[in-house]
Amino acid sequence: LPLHVLVLGGDGIGPEVTAQALRVLRRMQAKHDLPLTIEEQPFGNATWRATGSLMPAETHAAVDRADAVLFGAADSLGRAAMPAEERARGSLLSLRRRLGLFANLRPVRTERALDAVSPFKPQTLAGVDLVFVRELSGGVYYGEPRGIERDADGRRRGINTHIYDEDQIIRAARFAFALARGRRGLLTSVDKANVMEAGALWRQVVTALHHDEFRDVRMEHMLADTCALMLNREPRRFDVILTDNLFGDVLSDAAAGLAGSLGLLPSGSLSAPRPDGRRRALYEPVHGSAPDIAGKGVANPLAAILSVALLLRWSAGAEEAAQEVEAAVTAALDAGARCADIALPGEAALGTEAMGEAVLARL
Numbered sequence: 001l002p003l004h005v006l007v008l009g010g011d012g013i014g015p016e017v018t019a020q021a022l023r024v025l026r027r028m029q030a031k032h033d034l035p036l037t038i039e040e041q042p043f044g045n046a047t048w049r050a051t052g053s054l055m056p057a058e059t060h061a062a063v064d065r066a067d068a069v070l071f072g073a074a075d076s077l078g079r080a081a082m083p084a085e086e087r088a089r090g091s092l093l094s095l096r097r098r099l100g101l102f103a104n105l106r107p108v109r110t111e112r113a114l115d116a117v118s119p120f121k122p123q124t125l126a127g128v129d130l131v132f133v134r135e136l137s138g139g140v141y142y143g144e145p146r147g148i149e150r151d152a153d154g155r156r157r158g159i160n161t162h163i164y165d166e167d168q169i170i171r172a173a174r175f176a177f178a179l180a181r182g183r184r185g186l187l188t189s190v191d192k193a194n195v196m197e198a199g200a201l202w203r204q205v206v207t208a209l210h211h212d213e214f215r216d217v218r219m220e221h222m223l224a225d226t227c228a229l230m231l232n233r234e235p236r237r238f239d240v241i242l243t244d245n246l247f248g249d250v251l252s253d254a255a256a257g258l259a260g261s262l263g264l265l266p267s268g269s270l271s272a273p274r275p276d277g278r279r280r281a282l283y284e285p286v287h288g289s290a291p292d293i294a295g296k297g298v299a300n301p302l303a304a305i306l307s308v309a310l311l312l313r314w315s316a317g318a319e320e321a322a323q324e325v326e327a328a329v330t331a332a333l334d335a336g337a338r339c340a341d342i343a344l345p346g347e348a349a350l351g352t353e354a355m356g357e358a359v360l361a362r363l
């Protein structure tokens with residue numbers, strides 16, 4: 001069966017950058033004769049204004065038949081005036097849940113052409129090629145009990161619960177080990193086993209899985225604070241970094257600084273395999289809807305385009321096409337193509353569409 005791809009541009013710069021990503025996807029589909037079907041559906045705040053629904057019934061139905069979603073951005077801050085029920089029904093979180101996504105993958109690579117844009121030294125940046133596997137279904141984001149309540153003395157206190165069961169840890173860890181096996185063969189598992197019970201369990205479960213199934217992969221445990229430091233000091237030492245939901249959120253943003261701009265960082269989130277062996281997936285830039293530059297045609301589409309490379313690699317099984325897209329992005333940057341977010345002062349900047357052209361010209 002062909003892979004069914006659903007395109008949801010969403011809010012703000014989402015549709016602008018997704019349009020360029022879609023051109024790249026169609027080009028690779030034609031060039032490699034890939035068995036893909038592609039459908040676009042409305043989603044987001046403009047859809048709400050037009051139809052009274054963030055995610056109309058047809059879009060819901062399209063999500064249910066999609067193998068992979070190519071997503072732009074959701075402007076959740078711009079939804080304050082909408083009814084809470086509608087906000088919940090049309091949220092990115094509900095979309096992720098509907099797709100059953102449990103692993104969020106965020107690759108971070110550095111481009112030599114952008115050394116001058118990064119605050120890091122060139123020798124720190126050279127050869128950085130790492131990927132986070134962030135557990136997406138558990139931890140403090142969902143743990144109960146939670147809330148703000150009063151204690152016996154009438155003082156308010158905020159409560160969250162950090163909770164992981166071993167099945168959640170095994171599922172994420174098994175995915176991360178398998179990924180490391182196909183890369184440079186090093187898995188760094190991050191926790192705070194020294195102070196957190198869920199972290200101690202995390203470490204036990206990862207150690208046992210390593211012993212039982214992945215002895216050919218090198219595995220190390222690292223405390224989250226040490227990981228933050230090493231991402232700054234020696235980022236090229238990392239290959240695959242496995243984290244829980246919260247540490248992954250924080251550490252992957254910290255690592256994003258290495259790449260030079262949010263406009264360069266793709267991500268993909270995957271479900272457990274379905275009976276047919278396929279995983280459902282959602283691919284999106286790490287950045288949001290960028291209301292400050294939306295509608296101006298200046299947003300950098302490279303994060304969205306690199307998300308297409310991940311879709312080709314992880315959902316379409318088209319590794320060669322994925323590498324071509326990544327190489328075209330590198331070649332465009334090497335040739336001096338810059339959007340405003342990665343241009344040095346005084347350097348000419350391309351708009352969104354022109355950057356899309358610069359990549360397409362190298363495919």
Ligand code: NAI
Nearest residue numbers: 073074075076077078262263287288289290293299300341
């Ligand atoms: P943001 O990522 O939208 O923007 C942060 C800064 O980076 C802004 O100055 C923006 O102009 C710049 N930027 C982002 N992407 C860029 C690109 N492709 N090219 C050039 N510059 C770019 O984050 P912010 O401002 O915190 O949030 C804005 C809205 O986006 C909020 O409603 C937030 O909830 C939402 N958001 C959605 C996400 C998603 O859909 N997955 C992720 C993060 C935020």
Ligand code: MG
Nearest residue numbers: 248249250253
């Ligand atoms: Mg974050």
